[in-house]
Amino acid sequence: MEVGQMQRAWVEYTRSLFREGFLDAQFQQLQLLQDESNPDFVAEVVSLFFEDSERLLADLTFVLEQQNIDFKKVDAHVHQFKGSSSSIGAQRVKNDCIAFRNFCEEQNIEGCLRCLQQVKQDYYLVKSKLEALIRLEQQIVAAGGSIPMEELSS
Amino acid sequence: MAITGDSRSQFHVLAVDDSLIDRKLIERLLKTSSYQVTTVDSGSKALKFLGFQEDEQSNTDTPFGSPNNHQEVEVNLIITDYCMPGMTGYDLLKKVKESSSLRNIPVVIMSSENVPSRITRCLEEGAEEFFLKPVRLSDLNRLKPHMMKTKIKNQKQEDDQEELKISEIQSDEQQQPVQPPSPQPQPESQPQPQPPPPALLLQHNNNKRKAMEEGLSPDRTRPRYNGIPTMV
Numbered sequence: 001m002e003v004g005q006m007q008r009a010w011v012e013y014t015r016s017l018f019r020e021g022f023l024d025a026q027f028q029q030l031q032l033l034q035d036e037s038n039p040d041f042v043a044e045v046v047s048l049f050f051e052d053s054e055r056l057l058a059d060l061t062f063v064l065e066q067q068n069i070d071f072k073k074v075d076a077h078v079h080q081f082k083g084s085s086s087s088i089g090a091q092r093v094k095n096d097c098i099a100f101r102n103f104c105e106e107q108n109i110e111g112c113l114r115c116l117q118q119v120k121q122d123y124y125l126v127k128s129k130l131e132a133l134i135r136l137e138q139q140i141v142a143a144g145g146s147i148p149m150e151e152l153s154s
Numbered sequence: 155m156a157i158t159g160d161s162r163s164q165f166h167v168l169a170v171d172d173s174l175i176d177r178k179l180i181e182r183l184l185k186t187s188s189y190q191v192t193t194v195d196s197g198s199k200a201l202k203f204l205g206f207q208e209d210e211q212s213n214t215d216t217p218f219g220s221p222n223n224h225q226e227v228e229v230n231l232i233i234t235d236y237c238m239p240g241m242t243g244y245d246l247l248k249k250v251k252e253s254s255s256l257r258n259i260p261v262v263i264m265s266s267e268n269v270p271s272r273i274t275r276c277l278e279e280g281a282e283e284f285f286l287k288p289v290r291l292s293d294l295n296r297l298k299p300h301m302m303k304t305k306i307k308n309q310k311q312e313d314d315q316e317e318l319k320i321s322e323i324q325s326d327e328q329q330q331p332v333q334p335p336s337p338q339p340q341p342e343s344q345p346q347p348q349p350p351p352p353a354l355l356l357q358h359n360n361n362k363r364k365a366m367e368e369g370l371s372p373d374r375t376r377p378r379y380n381g382i383p384t385m386v
Contacts, residue, residue, distance in 0.1 A: 026288050033182045033291075041182060048175045079237075083266050084175050087288045 003145035010136050011151045017133065022126050027089030031149060039141070043134050049088045053123050056081045060116055064109075074112060075104045081119070092122040165301045166190040166227070170200045170234035170246065171264075180233065180264075180289060187294045192227075197234070197241030201249060204229060204256055229259055230301040235287075236265035236272065244276060251280040260300035264289055 001009070017023045034041040060077050063070060082097035096119040103111030137147055167189045169180045177193045184191045194200050205227075232250065234243040241249075243263050250256045263276045266287040273284045282300045285293050 029288070029290055030179075033179075033186055035186075038182065045175060045178055048178065052173075052175060080173070083173060083287065086266065087173070087175050087179055089288075 001139075003140060003143045006136065006140045006143065007145055007148045007151075010133070010140060011148055013133060013136065014152060017129055021091050022129055024089045024091040024094075026086065028152070030088060031147075031152075034147075043137075045088060046130050046134065049084055049090070050127060052084050053081065053093075053127075056084075057116075057120055057123065064112060064116060069107075069109060069112075071104050071107050075101060078104060090123075090126045093119060093126060096122055164190075165230045165298075166192070167297070168200060168203060168229045168232045169193045170195075170197060170232065170238075170243065172196060172235065172238040176235065176287070183289060183291060183294055184233075186291065187297075189297075192229075197238060197243065197246035197249075200232065200234065200246055203227070204232075204250075204259075206249065206253060206256060230304055231260045231262065231297060233262045233264060233285075233297075236263050236276070237267070244272075244279065247276060247279050247281055258304055260304060262297065262300070 018027075030042050030045060056077050060074065060081075063073050063077070078097050078100045082094055082101070085091075085093040085097060096115060100112065100115035100119060103115055140147060167184050169177065169184065169191055171177045171180060171193070172195050174195075177195065181191050181193050192203065194203055232246070234246050236243040243265075247261050247263065250259060250261055257280070260282045261280065262283040262285060263281045264285045264287050265272065268286055276284055283296055
């Protein structure tokens with residue numbers, strides 16, 4: 001693919017992620033903070049989000065497998081997950097966390113387990129989307145192009 | 155160093171957050187707005203960085219900035235997360251406001267939860283602002299006026315103690331953690347690169363202001379800076 005084509009693909013793909021609710025305006029804030037002096041800012045924050053999320057998902061799975069579930073612990077993990085997903089703009093994951101916390105407050109085990117499945121599914125989905133987006137950005141830059149941020153607003 | 159102009163790059167912000175992602179984010183936001191930034195992951199590390207001593211609280215008679223407990227590094231503003239394990243942002247705020255040498259530093263609290271009683275509590279304890287997370291570039295416009303206030307106060311205070319200060323100022327500059335020491339720091343010569351963000355990103359979250367107003371109790375009579383010697 002030539003650069004112009006990749007740039008168009010990037011705009012189209014980014015727009016679709018917003019349109020389908022995978023990402024929200026907070027992700028645009030991250031993109032805005034990336035510039036020549038920090039060309040990898042989004043990729044760095046996103047990879048921190050992956051590490052954080054996978055640790056939290058493992059912890060949540062473990063806590064919810066116990067005989068006596070410590071709902072305080074569950075809530076603390078979900079609270080953190082909600083914070084990190086909202087900081088990077090992973091909207092679906094964030095919304096799952098909000099529902100999750102409600103079930104946690106009710107100490108509803110069934111509800112919590114359902115939410116865990118949902119949040120896992122949405123996390124891995126947005127992860128693959130973000131990875132694809134970043135790969136595309138790297139290809140554009142490697143081909144000597146720039147990320148056409150301004151096209152997103154038009 | 156407070157004597158040379160008021161360029162933004164001179165302002166030094168201490169950002170406190172236990173989440174690495176959020177530290178990255180706030181650091182980038184502040185640097186994009188041309189502030190110097192130091193980040194730490196806990197309230198106790200923040201106090202350590204500020205040179206806080208527990209027994210200071212009893213010295214309420216000591217004038218702010220007395221040579222004994224002068225800050226090691228000048229900090230113009232503290233921005234801290236509310237919800238942290240161990241010392242919360244609220245605990246940190248209280249420590250700062252109870253300390254004779256630190257209470258002039260403006261404190262801003264960030265929280266992902268919009269809890270009116272929490273907001274009120276922080277503002278009553280002397281926080282300057284309450285930001286809902288995630289913090290956006292447009293929120294940072296509200297920081298500067300608070301830093302200008304401190305600058306003026308610090309300058310006055312430096313006029314009072316000119317003689318004493320000269321040696322300290324020099325040693326301060328050697329300890330700046332964010333900027334490598336340069337022989338002739340001339341921060342006012344730097345332009346302030348802050349292009350206005352594109353309109354679509356400017357959507358300000360009106361809930362914040364609203365939440366703050368709702369959270370303010372009408373009988374808020376407690377002065378924010380009780381006990382500070384007047385510097386005017």
